[in-house]
Amino acid sequence: MKKLQAPIVLILLLVTFTIESYAQKVITLKEAISLAQDNNTDLANAKLDLLIAQTQVSQAYSENLLPTLKLTSSYTRTFLKPVINIFGENIEFGSDNSISNKITLAExxxxxxxxxxxxxxIAEYYEKLNEENLNSVSSNVIQQVTAAYYNVLFSKEVLEVNMEAMQNASDNYKVVEAQYNGGIATEFDFLRAKVNMENIAPSIDAAETNLKVSKLNLQQLIGMDGTQSIDVVGNLIYDSTEVYGSTDSLINNIVMNNVAVRQLQISNKINQELISVQEKSYLPELAVFGLYELTSSENDNTRIGDYQFFNSLSGGISLSWDLNLFRNSYEVQIKEIQARQTLETLQDTKRKLRTQAVSVILNMDDAKQRIITQKENVKLAERSLQLANYSFIDGVATQIDVLNSELTLSQTKLNYLQAIYDYLIAKSQLEELLAK
Structure with a gap:
């Protein structure tokens, strides 16, 4: 019976591992961004808006360049004909039935x-405006997904640091417990080591909760429901070789070429075209037209099959002129005011972008310095804990020295992770500002 237990346990473990692997989807950052681009609602709506704008361009060409062709058919029944008395005799004019078919062509x-x-x-500018809107939404989605992905990595590594702290506290507790049982360590040292170990448990619980929440947030952004759990690949890594250019060139690039600036510049062009349209409304509109007409007028005593139809073809030039000049002048003024509003918004946007760019670059520089400092501090804290443990075993250091070293190491590792996380988030924000 005992011989069968080991294979059964192994099979159960394999089945459990297989089920968990199937239920959990492991994704890379590139895959997360791709899923978001396929499933994000805002991005889907931006794509549809662009499709509408492209259709409106075709509509504008059709309405403005192609001639207007219109067919009009009518039937008229005369119930009371006009009568003229000539030399005492009433004579009716007109026919009982009239049919008219007209084809009008206007350009x-x-x-x-x-x-x-x-x-x-104007239609083409609106298409470009929606293209830029799609770029804006896309870059924003990429930044949000990237930040959420890094947040999952950060939460995982914070959990690992807390687990390491628990392991160190547990190892220290075992040493103190052995010394306490041997009469070497005091009860105070024993209780302090135990309390320190148990105090780490809430931090682990909080880290696990943060990890679950960060995964749910990432799932929502990439369009996955909560029925399937996910995990991410990689670690928080700082690449010291990354170069984005000088601060001045970055700021100028963002201020001049950011997608928000491009959108407002296109809006300004639309305003100028609308002003031109309103200014031209003072002038008459000309059009050429052609008319083909097929008509028939018969009385009731004529069968429909015997109706005689007459056709005519004519053409000419038409002129229409809106003489309500005061109303037109108000329309021009409104469009000019709207154009000035757009220019004011453009200048304000550039100022805000400059401030935002400077802030992001400063955050990146600050995170870089903290990464360098905290990386060295982690090495020192690890060595300090190692020496404190050796010294405590030899009776040179106290239990407080060991606990302080453990706390310092955990906090230093968390500070190091926080610095890398802050750098990566700031980098994703900079890339969004620079997005083409």
């Missing part, structure tokens, strides 16, 4: 007040 002439090409340019 605006792009001169004077006819805004043919302005309408097309």
């Amino acid at each position: 605006p002439i792009p001169v004077l007040g006819t805004p043919v090409f302005q309408g097309i340019r």
Whole structure:
């Protein structure tokens, strides 16, 4: 019976591992971004907005360059005909039934007040505006997913640091317990070591909770539901070889080429075209037209099959002029004010982008310095704990020295992780600002 227990336990472990592996999806940062690009609602709506704008460009070409073709058919029944008395005799004019079919062809002439090409340019600008909006949403989604991914990595490594602290506290507790049982350590040292070990447990619980929450946040951003758990690949790593250019060049690049700036510049072009359209509304609109007409007028005593149809073809030039000039002047003023508003917003956006860029770059520089400092501090803290343990065993150091060294090591490791995390988040924000 005992011989069967080991294989059964092994099989159960393998089955459990297989089920957990199947239930958990392990993803890389690149995969997380790809999933978000496929599933994010804001990104999907931005793509649809762009599709609408592209369709409107085609519509603008059709409405402004292609002639308008219109078919009109009508049937008229005359119930009371006009009567004229001639020499005492009443004579009726007209017919009982009239049928009219008209085909009208009209084409605006792009001169004077006819805004043919302005309408097309406005539609094309709106398409570019939606392209930039898609770029903005896409870069924002990438930044959010990247930050959420790094948050999961950070939470995992914080949990590992707390687990290491628990292991160190447990090892120290065993040493103190042995010394206490042997009459070497005091009861105070024994109780202090035990309390220190148990005080780490809440930190582990909090770290586990933070890890679960960070994973749920990442799942939401990439469009996954909560039925399948996920895990991420990698560690928080600082690459000291990364170079983004000088501070001045980065700031100027962001201020001049950020997607928000590009959107406002396009909006300003749209405003200028709208002003041009309103200014041209003072002028008459010209169009050429053609008319083909097929008509028939018969009385009731004529069968439908015997109706005689007559056709005619004509053409000409039409002129329409809106003489309400006061209303047009107000429209021009409104468009000019809106254009000034856009320029004010553009200047304000550039100022805010400059401040944001400086802040992000300063945060990156600060994180770099902390990374360098804390990395060295971790080495020193590890050596300090090692010496404190040796000294305590030899009776040179006290239990307080060991506990202080353990606390210092844990805090230093957390500070190091926090510095790397802050750098990576600031880097993702800088990349969003620089996104093309």
